[in-house]
Amino acid sequence: MQVCFKAFLVIVLATVFAPLSSHAADNGPSFSCAGAKDIEAAICADAGLSAADRRLAHFYGEVKTDILGVGPSGQLAVQRRWLKDLNGDCGAKAWVKQFKSQAECVRGHYDTRLQDLAVSALIQDHDAAMAELRRTAPHDAPVYEAIYLYTTTDNPQARAAKVAAALTPVYAGIPDKKAVFSELDGPETPQAAAAADKAFVLFAQLYSGTLDTPLSWPCAAIPHRPGLIGALDGLWGSSRDNFLPQADCEIMAPQVPAFTGFVDTLQGDAPQCDGTIRYAGYRQFERLKAAALLHRAEAWKDEKVTPPEAGLAKYLKTHAQAAAKAKAALAQYYQTTFKLPPDRAAAEAAVIFALTTALAYDPCDG
Incomplete structure (x- = not known):
């Protein structure tokens, strides 16, 4: 497995992706399927996994440079760890311990990595990132759309209107809005959440606190809208703070x-x-x-x-x-x-x- 997967490792981790062949660009993965074995073969045999591999290569190419354009981001190390986990969990017969098929195992690992990469690419590649987030994180996708709009809309009135519209379904989907947003004088309406940096950050923190997995926070938003760094603050001073938004600054900020x-x-x-x-x-x-x-x-x-x-x-x-x-x-x-x-x-x-x-x-x- 380690040997036959080497070609895939080289291609995915390359700092500059070579142009894909027309066949690969249409329906194959980002690597050659010639002589593919094990995980490579599973990806080549599954159109959905091949498409996921192409998207992963695309997003990795988008975020291989840090958010200030100074040099390489920290994504290379993350990609290596992900590939190691993919090999360990889905290679050879390892997948039989937890999954019905090797393809199911690979798909789960790809979905997790694609979601993380889409968050990192949200500000610079909005359309592709949101398409991925609507697929992998449909519950949180409106919040990511709101983060994008809050970050990139310069006019305050237009920003407030767009962000409030994006957050309306989020508020509607929370059963006990008062219990969530009245805490710490949080914004109890989408309009209040969209009004200012502090209100938007507090919304994101309180919303993330309701989730089983913390909301991911794109570090790329902060240079555009510096007040959004407040999302990285603590809130409760207890273990509940572990459920606050987790930023990718360690990976995407200059190294x-x-x-x-x-x-x-x-x-x-x-x-x-x-x-x-x-x-x-x-x-x-x-x-x-x-x-x-x-x-x-x-x-x-x-x-x-x-x-x-x-x-x-x-x-x-x-x-x-x-x-x-x-x-x-x-x-x-x-x-x-x-x-x-x-x-x-x-x-x-x-x-x-x-x-x-x-x-x-x-x-x-x-």
Whole structure:
């Protein structure tokens, strides 16, 4: 399986997709079916799976660059993990453990990946993304349409009208609207939800809180409508925050691995704080990382930087070289991408580094 699936792996993960043959473009997958075996053969034998593979190749091509156009997104690593899971679950006879057929197993994996890719591509490839989301996530599709309209409609009056119209069926489908939207003074009508950034974000958070699986939030919306970064905030300060919208910023924002790798490792190494407020702290940590990568300075301009507590200070001293590289990488990124003068870039990188490491080390104090 691993050997015969190699051609598929190469084609799907290529940073630039080669033009498909006319036969493949019409009814075959994105790879050659010559000598196909196992999963490849299952895809080639099923018109629906072949079409799904073509759509997956299309969406992957759309989101292989980060949302600011700086460089590669993080989708390559995600694609590799997805392929590994696909191989492990659906290859050889593995699929018999949970599925009626190999095709059913492959189809489920493709649907999950296609939905994620469609969310990431929502702002730049609206029509194709919405067609996919209406198929894979029909219940949430009107919300994604509303996110797109809220992000891309510049005129406030037109935006309010379009978004309210998109949300009308969503509100109609919630059995006890008052119980959901009266909490925390949430917007109780589509018109109220469409009125302003904070109201729209609160709608999305409360709506996501009603779902079994959190709503996905396209990071690409934030550069267009910066107030939408509020969807990444905590809300309840409890485990309920795990059901708030989950953004794809870690994948789709520009990649600064020295910075994100350091703060993520620090969070993993830090002692676990007690109290349910940590859930809000975890979200604030992710929000601050996203703000740093998108250079949304309003996210930290009012924050006060204080000396690190003893435990964090010791950690930073022990890992001084990696910490210095993290700050330097972020400062260089600000110079290159946002054309900041070196002194200002270094100063901002130092502030965001201090705030992010403090949250990573102790989210309960965020």
